[in-house]
Amino acid sequence: MHTFDLSLDRITKVEGSASLTVRVVDDKVEEVHFSIADFKRFYTQAMQGKPIIALPQLLARICGTCSNAHLLCSIEASERALGITPTPQTNLLRVLTMYGLMIRDHALHLYLFSMPDVFGRDSFLDFDENDPVQHQLLHDAFEIKAAGNFLATLIAGRSVHAPYPMIGGFSHFPDAAGIKEALTKLEAIRPAVLRLIDVWKDAPFHFDRKTNFMALVPERYGFLNGKICDNKGCLIEEQELRTHLERVVLPYSQASAYKHEGESYMVGSLARINLAKDRLHPKTRETLGKTLDLFPSTDIFQNNLAQAIEILHSVDDAQEILLNTQFNPEPIIKGTPQESVGVGVVEAPRGTLYHKYHLHPDGNVVEGEIVVPTGQNQINIEEDIHQLVQNLLPDTPKETITLEIEKLIRAYDPCMSCAAHFLKIDWREE
Amino acid sequence: MIKETQPKKIRIGWFSFSCCEDNTVVMTEVMNDHWQEWKKLFDFRHARVLKSVNTLDEMDIAFVEGAIASDKQAQELKEIRRLSKKLVAVGACAVMGMPSAQRNYFNENQQKQVEFLLARFSALPKVLKVSEVVPIDAEIPGCPMDPNDFLNKVNALVAEFQVDSASPPLAGGKS
Numbered sequence A: 001m002h003t004f005d006l007s008l009d010r011i012t013k014v015e016g017s018a019s020l021t022v023r024v025v026d027d028k029v030e031e032v033h034f035s036i037a038d039f040k041r042f043y044t045q046a047m048q049g050k051p052i053i054a055l056p057q058l059l060a061r062i063c064g065t066c067s068n069a070h071l072l073c074s075i076e077a078s079e080r081a082l083g084i085t086p087t088p089q090t091n092l093l094r095v096l097t098m099y100g101l102m103i104r105d106h107a108l109h110l111y112l113f114s115m116p117d118v119f120g121r122d123s124f125l126d127f128d129e130n131d132p133v134q135h136q137l138l139h140d141a142f143e144i145k146a147a148g149n150f151l152a153t154l155i156a157g158r159s160v161h162a163p164y165p166m167i168g169g170f171s172h173f174p175d176a177a178g179i180k181e182a183l184t185k186l187e188a189i190r191p192a193v194l195r196l197i198d199v200w201k202d203a204p205f206h207f208d209r210k211t212n213f214m215a216l217v218p219e220r221y222g223f224l225n226g227k228i229c230d231n232k233g234c235l236i237e238e239q240e241l242r243t244h245l246e247r248v249v250l251p252y253s254q255a256s257a258y259k260h261e262g263e264s265y266m267v268g269s270l271a272r273i274n275l276a277k278d279r280l281h282p283k284t285r286e287t288l289g290k291t292l293d294l295f296p297s298t299d300i301f302q303n304n305l306a307q308a309i310e311i312l313h314s315v316d317d318a319q320e321i322l323l324n325t326q327f328n329p330e331p332i333i334k335g336t337p338q339e340s341v342g343v344g345v346v347e348a349p350r351g352t353l354y355h356k357y358h359l360h361p362d363g364n365v366v367e368g369e370i371v372v373p374t375g376q377n378q379i380n381i382e383e384d385i386h387q388l389v390q391n392l393l394p395d396t397p398k399e400t401i402t403l404e405i406e407k408l409i410r411a412y413d414p415c416m417s418c419a420a421h422f423l424k425i426d427w428r429e430e
Numbered sequence B: 001m002i003k004e005t006q007p008k009k010i011r012i013g014w015f016s017f018s019c020c021e022d023n024t025v026v027m028t029e030v031m032n033d034h035w036q037e038w039k040k041l042f043d044f045r046h047a048r049v050l051k052s053v054n055t056l057d058e059m060d061i062a063f064v065e066g067a068i069a070s071d072k073q074a075q076e077l078k079e080i081r082r083l084s085k086k087l088v089a090v091g092a093c094a095v096m097g098m099p100s101a102q103r104n105y106f107n108e109n110q111q112k113q114v115e116f117l118l119a120r121f122s123a124l125p126k127v128l129k130v131s132e133v134v135p136i137d138a139e140i141p142g143c144p145m146d147p148n149d150f151l152n153k154v155n156a157l158v159a160e161f162q163v164d165s166a167s168p169p170l171a172g173g174k175s
Helices: A052-060 A067-082 A088-119 A132-156 A176-202 A238-244 A269-279 A282-294 A302-324 A373-392 A398-412 B022-041 B071-083 B092-096 B100-105 B108-120 B147-161
Strands: A004-008 A018-025 A028-036 A212-217 A227-230 A245-248 A257-260 A340-348 A351-359 A365-371 B010-016 B042-047 B059-065 B068-070 B084-090 B123-128 B138-140
Touching (some): A004 A398, A018 A373, A028 A373, A052 A067, A067 A351, A088 A132, A132 A302, A132 B022, A238 A351, A269 A282, A269 A302, A302 A398, A351 A373, A373 A398, B010 B022, B010 B071, B022 B059, B022 B147, B059 B092, B059 B147, B071 B084, B092 B138
Parallel strands (some): B010 B042, B010 B059
Antiparallel strands (some): A018 A028, A245 A257, B068 B123
């Protein structure tokens, strides 16, 4: 019979710092603590008393990699508080901003963070240039990331903390030469994206624990609008989301965790594809064919495949929008501050992101609340690890258990930078 | 047969403290155009974003992003300084503390809301910029850092370490 404590001080190849402790007593997993170790930067407090127009750029700084998702979520919440309805062109530019983000951010995770596990390498940069498959993947990775980066820069001004999107519109518009170059780059990476999908479709990793999933489901597959759906058929309006989530304090973690109807759930690409695969771009669906029959799935490693599919959708839909839209300069729409509450909900790369602001008529924010994807996944991750380790006991060496846990955590693509930087105001010491 | 001599690789560390890691993302985007040169030129000794087996030992250049929020982080930073020939602070949080140091400027009410958490996680009373903890050799400001500024600084440092090497300088970087 084995009794031991397994602890991982700093999990690698993820965004930010996370640590893990697992307690095993007589071959039975007694306790799993997945804790987010990044230090809080207190954005929930920092927004109090700030002018609402300053919020999108401030709150984008919550996270370097999901930055543009926070930016657009903050803009949506601010516009709803100010009574602003964006123009159709603004909406399209925001859709394209999200596509740039999804392409580069999913590629970062799938190639640099998770793919070394598939090929038994420590680092993606260790891939062998003399091996034809690994050589191709090395080149694919940076070509896809560069195309996403180019699209984000063309539309939003930058991949990280983008300057063009703002409350009421955009401050800059893509030119014809830039659009042409973006179309060329997007077309060029499509074969690489298909190779990426094949890698993750054939990847030998599986872990399936039946769980719940939730995502914002739009009429046309995307990341900005729609109703929040779950696997039980629940339909929630964006402004009602928070009342459906129960906050759970994990005293060992710097982040807030959440349950829905008393149960853990997952958010992210897998949840989105599970709930909305029929709404993917027609070209994406036609190319994927039977691959889409793998969904819905609660095998968390299929989150990797779901992310790869979202890259393809982003490429296909971005091309259609860029080909069929004439972008013209438009003035920024201004709103009038009033006593109001604005809620924004978007699908960030890692799942549903929620910003809520209480606005004072003087234009300053009284208080706000933010719920991020990794906080929502935190309990689900712990429950998965609990079962994974139990399945591996008693015969698996600790080193192998550690590697299997890290692989599973990486499949969630957690973002600790996001998760660690909030605090609900009424949180009290237990 | 003449054996080709391999130039000695430059030993690199990339460290993130309290921040949003936007400079890490920019670095991985710069890598899109430079990964082939970096594979030849750099030995990443410690870069948790890129690899699992990290070794904290002697480094030619240590890049540090983020502000310092706890005594444990300050001790880690001092060890990085001790082990590195050059230490470069990258991004606004490392160079000037903000926005990670925003709690330094909270009013009384905001302070009250956060103080129990500062105690729970043994945070420093004030968040510090990197140069308040250790001396730095160079800094790359910006939120996030500017990619060209980063490449120029990297180029200059690589040139210093490459005096006896046959390796070509990195491409890119504008003044």
